[in-house]
Amino acid sequence: MKRSTIRLSKKGTIYTPRFALICLSSLFFSASYNMLIPELPAYLSQMGGAPYIGLIIALFTLTAGISRPFSGKLTDTIGRKPVMIFGALVCLISGFLYPILTSVSGFLILRLFHGFSTGFNPTATATYVADIVPKERWGEALGIQGISFSTGLALGPALGSLIKLHFSFDVLFYSSSIIALISLLFIANLKETLVQKQRFERKLLKISKTDIIAPEVLPAAIVTFLTYVAFGVILTLIPDWSQHVGFVNKGTFFIVFTIASLLVRFVAGKMSDQYGRIRVIHVGLVLLVVSLFLIGYRDTTRGLLTGAALYGLAMGIISPAVNAWTIDMSHPRYRGKAMATMYIALESGIGLGALFSGWYYRETLAHVPHVLYACGVLALLALLYMGWRHYKKVDRTTGL
Numbered sequence: 001m002k003r004s005t006i007r008l009s010k011k012g013t014i015y016t017p018r019f020a021l022i023c024l025s026s027l028f029f030s031a032s033y034n035m036l037i038p039e040l041p042a043y044l045s046q047m048g049g050a051p052y053i054g055l056i057i058a059l060f061t062l063t064a065g066i067s068r069p070f071s072g073k074l075t076d077t078i079g080r081k082p083v084m085i086f087g088a089l090v091c092l093i094s095g096f097l098y099p100i101l102t103s104v105s106g107f108l109i110l111r112l113f114h115g116f117s118t119g120f121n122p123t124a125t126a127t128y129v130a131d132i133v134p135k136e137r138w139g140e141a142l143g144i145q146g147i148s149f150s151t152g153l154a155l156g157p158a159l160g161s162l163i164k165l166h167f168s169f170d171v172l173f174y175s176s177s178i179i180a181l182i183s184l185l186f187i188a189n190l191k192e193t194l195v196q197k198q199r200f201e202r203k204l205l206k207i208s209k210t211d212i213i214a215p216e217v218l219p220a221a222i223v224t225f226l227t228y229v230a231f232g233v234i235l236t237l238i239p240d241w242s243q244h245v246g247f248v249n250k251g252t253f254f255i256v257f258t259i260a261s262l263l264v265r266f267v268a269g270k271m272s273d274q275y276g277r278i279r280v281i282h283v284g285l286v287l288l289v290v291s292l293f294l295i296g297y298r299d300t301t302r303g304l305l306t307g308a309a310l311y312g313l314a315m316g317i318i319s320p321a322v323n324a325w326t327i328d329m330s331h332p333r334y335r336g337k338a339m340a341t342m343y344i345a346l347e348s349g350i351g352l353g354a355l356f357s358g359w360y361y362r363e364t365l366a367h368v369p370h371v372l373y374a375c376g377v378l379a380l381l382a383l384l385y386m387g388w389r390h391y392k393k394v395d396r397t398t399g400l
Helices: 017-034 040-046 055-077 080-097 104-114 116-132 135-166 169-188 215-245 252-275 277-297 301-329 332-361 365-392
Strands: none
Touching: 017 080, 017 116, 017 135, 017 169, 040 055, 040 104, 040 215, 055 080, 055 104, 055 116, 055 215, 055 332, 080 104, 080 116, 080 169, 104 116, 116 135, 116 301, 116 332, 135 169, 135 252, 135 301, 215 252, 215 277, 215 301, 215 332, 215 365, 252 277, 252 301, 277 301, 277 365, 301 332, 332 365
16 A cells, blocks of 8 residues: 555554544543443343343344444545544434333334444544554554453443432433543544555445455454453453342443553553564453353352453453554555454444353353353363464564
8 A cells, every 4th residue: 555545643653643543532422321331231121121131232232233343444534534434423312212212122123223333433433543653562552452442341341330329311321422422522632544545335334255364364253253252251250240149330340450450551552562462362262261260160259350351461462463463464455444453343242242141141150151151161262272373473573
């Protein structure tokens, strides 16, 4: 791709106003939809939809995954900024619709619609960060942007549970919309980085086989899938598991998990720039396996908090390294498609994890450890896959 295709920041510079705005937007976007998660199982149950708890995350991630090829193609054609705006706008609208669609079927349809938010915004956001940051500092920059996103992931559930404790579900939903609006305002002040962009036309929504997957980044997608099945399980089961072990605020696990993730992301990103993505991902996967077995084995407040901290460290190490690894292997002209491919794997993992765990759980707490152990085995498979690739020396350029 020609250098004129995207606008790059000054060589060596990360900390620019644009980077600050994109990080703040990520924080508020993440908080907007994550603040609902701890309370949605109870909300669905009170409507008589307890058997469908597993669909809360599964339906959300289904449309997120389906929309990835579209968001990747549009990011590479009409620009990064319109795609980010659309994702934030979906969050804003969804918050106002929850109090209106009060039937089980209406709620489930809305979860499908709400999923378009993460199907679009994160794809364009990661691509935008890669555009404005020098290649040799991608890991560091994506680590920092991940810190912002994870801060929203932590503050959102905690804030959501606090609002529900003192107010009502309707106030919680409207608050989600307000936070999405703030994210939207930050995006509005960003400068588009794609210079050779096209005007939106209906034909851009026609997706061919070549638009869906970027084959060059499949290794990162495989690791992402095996890693994020556990996240779908945690989003679905940890609220009830937290209450079982003695926590009143169902967002406590997410606070500890995210604090641990924040503490390591910046360092992990820089380490992946210096020592290679593969070595850093190996470390994260080992911690992930240990954390999942610990969360399932120790059903005490101390055990859950320790597991949450280890899980946060693991994901804080893996996430920026895998994101940077994806960009390393991508074709510059189709960077949006590459990120969309990785996110398709991410959403597929989360969705299947949520769907399976919700189906198997059926409000039987004794089933929770079994699901967590199964996720630990999948993480171990990811570790073995990475080891096999390293042994075969297929990552000479980016794996070191």
